Amino acid sequence: MTETLGAKRFLTGRWLLPMNGDPIAGGAIEIEGQRIKRVLNKEEFAQVADKLGPDHVQDYGEAVIMPGLINLHTHIEYSSLHLLDTNAALFDWIPLLMRHVKTWQPEKFVESATHGALQMARAGTTCILDSSYDGTAAAGAARVGLRAVIALELFGVVENDTETFWQGWLDRKEKLVQRFELGQQPGFTQAAEAISKGSIRLSVAPHAPYTVGPSLTRRAMEWADKAGIVWTMHVAESPEEHRWIASTSPRLDQFLQGVHTLPDGRVENIHWRDCGKSPVQHLADNDLLQSSLVAAHVVQVNESDIQELASRKVTVAHCPRSNSRLRCGMAPIGNMLTAGVSVGFGTDSAASTDDLDVLAEARCAWHLQRAVNPDFRFDSYDAIYRLTAGAAKAIGLSSDIGTLEPGKFADVAIFNISSASEVARERPYDLLLYGNVPLSDLWVAGEQVLKNALY
Ligand SMILES: [Zn+2]
Structure with missing residues (x-):
């Protein structure tokens, strides 16, 4: 291509x-x-x-x-689910997404990821940080010729099983590389080549604080540190996540009982549920916030959370259109920028936004901020900087791109x-x-x- x-x-x-x-x-x-x-x-x-x-x-x-533009939060494997449901809130939308994806054969993942990578390219994007369900995103990116960090998702909410979950992730990653080397699907050989020359790098994406325990998140963080690579996690995306960690969210309890194996089948045994903290504070108190983390969404935050994000140099991948679509709220980006938080932009997946154009994402962000705060002082240059040089710095590639x-x-x-x-x-x-x-x-x-x- x-x-x-x-x-x-x-x-x-x-x-x-x-x-x-x-x-x-x-x-x-x-x-x-x-x-x-x-x-x-x-x-x-x-x-x-x-x-x-x-x-x-x-x-x-x-x-x-x-x-070239850098998109800091994508899921290109879901591209063929564009406009999946434009009305569902996050915890109705995820099960719907999973119902579709679970029926997919491997070639469907490749086809969907390739479609997404092409949409990215057509929007001027040369590099993506992708949270990847099965790793096939690397094949899509490689086929189109994009640079990428493909962060293979990690799940595991039972703290006692941390080692099992972590070993499972390491095995999945190893098998993925072997599948690429065998080259039995379109784009797999290109993915193996791109990985060996470094234009595509594999990393880890602990999914979210409500699906990954702190000790498992730490394993991921330490692995990423050792590999010298950025890692990513959905953080403080929805009001339910905030409520669930701070106090209770029957909706999220019900969601977890549906999709995850729980300790003794009981959400009550998750020790960071109902702990009185915000999601950001929960991660901060477990020493899981650092400069190599790109936190996606980060909508439900207070002023003290913003100070934590700034002082620990976490990058926020701001996805305003997905946040709106999935009824998650509007991130206080104006306050984050003023506090000096590193902020970039992500489209999220085509299943929860209009298109994969990260310039349109930044445009939406700036419009929203000006609408709610007439004193918002960040201009077009600032947005373009965050889509290029700023984003390159955030993913540790500023000596090569941006x-x-x-x-x-x-x-x-x-x-x-x-x-x-x-x-x-x-x-x-x-x-x-x-x-x-x-x-x-x-x-x-x-x-x-x-x-x-x-x-
Ligand atoms: Zn996401």
Whole structure:
């Protein structure tokens, strides 16, 4: 699905947004192999261009050339369940999702994950952090050519069985890698190759504080630390989760009795249920908040939770459209940003949002925040930064991606701005966030993943 760069080593257009400095009008990047060799301003490029034939330059004209977007919370395996149920609240929606997924054959997972990865690419996304039910997301990402951290989900609510749950996860991960190496499904060989070259990395995703006990979460965290990789967890997503940890939630009790093996079959034996704490405080008190955690959703938080997240340098993957769809509430992102919390954006799965466009997610977030707080002071640049350089930092890849600068991978998104007004074309960050401009091309590690992806 990818094409090599060939002779066209220079990409240029109206705007180059390096995201480690100001926009460069008429700038260019030179790509050598998988990486960016040089970033040139208009004058420097003019001097080089004089000596080059047109075969060496891809001139996108009225376009914005920028680092590929990074989506911090996805489940691409569920992409074929788009618009599954647009009215169900979270704990009606999860069982419905599971009923579908449980009937899927392995090839269905691959097909769905590939579909999702393609939607990601078409939205300008070059890298995803995916919470993966069975790991097949890696095959979808590899087939399309995306960079990815695929975090295999982990479940286990019985503290006494922590070692069994953990060993089960390690076995699943090992078997997954073996399945990829055997290459018996579409994309599996590509996944094995991407894992061996490092463009796809496998990590762990303890599902949520109500489905994973603190000691099992600790095993996951320690494993991720040792592997030097980011890990992820759904945290404080719903009012039910908050109520269940703080006091009681009959709805969540009922949910757990339906899907999980409980200690003696009794939710009362879960010691962190009804403990008087918020989900964030529960994790903080168990020393499970750290800078390599990307916490997804984080809707149900108070001011003291926000201070914990800021001081422990946790990144929040903000998913406002999924939070709204699943009746989870609205995360106080304005307060988090003001407190200095690292915030990025995630679309969540296509089964709980409109589309997999992470720019649209950021747009929704900024609209909502301005609606509820007229003093919200974060602008378009700030949103775009959090979709690129900020997100790269959050997932520990800032030395490789997130900005256009020499030595980094040539992970590049090009948006066509030719149909925008002249006023808008002078404001590239606003245009990206609010202008709904179409993607033109996408490059990952110097390979062209999409060409003329106008839609
Ligand atoms: Zn999720």
